[in-house]
Amino acid sequence: MKEIPKHILLRASLGDAEAFETIYQLASGFVYSIALRITNNPEDAQDVTQDVFIKIYKNLKNFKFFSSFKTWVYRITVNTALNTCREISRQISQRADHDSLASHQGEGDPMTEIAAERADHERLIMDLLAVLNPDQRACIVLREIEGLNYREISEVLNININTVRSRLKRAREALLAYRKSEVMKDELPKDTAVAVSRLP
Amino acid sequence: MNCQKIQQLLLADYLDGEVSERIKHEVEGHLDLCCACRQFERAVQDAAIRPFKQARRIRPPDEVWNKLKEAIASEEQAAGAGFLANIWDVMQSIFSNPKLAFTILIMAIASLAIMVIAMDVYLNNQRVVKNSAHIEQPIKQVKYLSEIIGVSEYPSSDDEPSDEYDSHDGYGTAIEEYFL
Numbered sequence: 001m002k003e004i005p006k007h008i009l010l011r012a013s014l015g016d017a018e019a020f021e022t023i024y025q026l027a028s029g030f031v032y033s034i035a036l037r038i039t040n041n042p043e044d045a046q047d048v049t050q051d052v053f054i055k056i057y058k059n060l061k062n063f064k065f066f067s068s069f070k071t072w073v074y075r076i077t078v079n080t081a082l083n084t085c086r087e088i089s090r091q092i093s094q095r096a097d098h099d100s101l102a103s104h105q106g107e108g109d110p111m112t113e114i115a116a117e118r119a120d121h122e123r124l125i126m127d128l129l130a131v132l133n134p135d136q137r138a139c140i141v142l143r144e145i146e147g148l149n150y151r152e153i154s155e156v157l158n159i160n161i162n163t164v165r166s167r168l169k170r171a172r173e174a175l176l177a178y179r180k181s182e183v184m185k186d187e188l189p190k191d192t193a194v195a196v197s198r199l200p
Numbered sequence: 201m202n203c204q205k206i207q208q209l210l211l212a213d214y215l216d217g218e219v220s221e222r223i224k225h226e227v228e229g230h231l232d233l234c235c236a237c238r239q240f241e242r243a244v245q246d247a248a249i250r251p252f253k254q255a256r257r258i259r260p261p262d263e264v265w266n267k268l269k270e271a272i273a274s275e276e277q278a279a280g281a282g283f284l285a286n287i288w289d290v291m292q293s294i295f296s297n298p299k300l301a302f303t304i305l306i307m308a309i310a311s312l313a314i315m316v317i318a319m320d321v322y323l324n325n326q327r328v329v330k331n332s333a334h335i336e337q338p339i340k341q342v343k344y345l346s347e348i349i350g351v352s353e354y355p356s357s358d359d360e361p362s363d364e365y366d367s368h369d370g371y372g373t374a375i376e377e378y379f380l
Contacts, residue, residue, distance in 0.1 A: 028264070029258065033256075033258050045260070046264050049264050054271055128247075149218070172244055175247045176247045
């Protein structure tokens with residue numbers, strides 16, 4: 001997220017709608033991407049984005065600039081996304097969600113080769129994130145995608161550094177195991193792979 | 201360090217750059233010698249690190265901004281209605297409790313009485329000030345008459361010094377001068 005000038009934040013905190021729109025333009029991609037990675041569902045990510053900006057709008061007048069605006073937005077976004085994940089314990093198949101994301105991204109324009117490649121990559125990321133629980137997902141997103149260090153992650157999630165470390169470790173172990181199972185499926189003959197996939 | 205310890209570091213601290221220089225050298229030294237740990241590192245990179253490196257920022261659809269504007273507008277409306285509703289609730293809670301209502305009524309009457317008394321005192325003061333203004337007029341008239349007849353019972357500021365005034369033995373009339 002680009003650094004948002006202080007005078008825009010101050011103007012928005014005084015109710016300036018134009019300044020608030022500027023904040024939305026600069027931060028919405030950042031907020032939506034994190035929400036999408038953590039919820040792993042485009043519709044939920046849109047709801048989270050909306051909630052996050054309502055919270056920003058309501059609480060901006062109380063923001064004292066003690067921490068950076070970015071850290072503050074990280075915290076609101078991750079917590080809102082995690083709460084959404086906890087509240088919505090739905091039994092929707094991840095595959096359907098991925099299909100809706102792919103169709104959403106391809107809307108309106110023909111699927112070029114690059115777009116198809118991007119959609120495939122997005123699908124891979126979502127498959128990997130689907131292996132993790134929401135807390136592990138939040139840690140992986142903040143570490144791998146946002147590039148935060150352990151101290152910064154612990155501040156955003158309000159947990160201690162050892163918890164950050166152990167969540168990342170568990171997440172990577174889970175991703176390794178998933179990768180192994182995928183490789184096994186690819187190497188096995190098709191019939192056996194189907195049989196393996198039906199195993200509990 | 202054994203392979204198990206190295207692989208634990210590879211899963212978190214080492215790959216995240218959270219180890220000291222000494223530990224980093226130690227891990228690198230081990231990786232140079234140990235083929236299994238090298239393979240393990242490559243597997244972690246492929247499965248858990250590299251796929252996320254190319255993750256893109258995705259902008260939300262435009263409808264999110266439109267929904268957000270509507271949500272903020274309705275929040276503000278609700279906040280306004282909420283304020284009035286709060287006042288109504290407070291009134292209802294007051295009048296549903298007779299004891300509290302009676303206390304508030306007595307306090308209101310007492311406040312009204314204090315206000316009436318204070319207003320009365322204020323008006324009386326105003327009247328006294330007005331009357332004192334009326335009194336000044338006759339004083340001026342007496343002063344004027346006394347000046348005409350030459351009696352300086354009411355010396356003005358521009359009169360002669362007081363010692364001269366005190367040295368007067370009489371009124372300075374023709375009769376007085378005749379006798380004296």
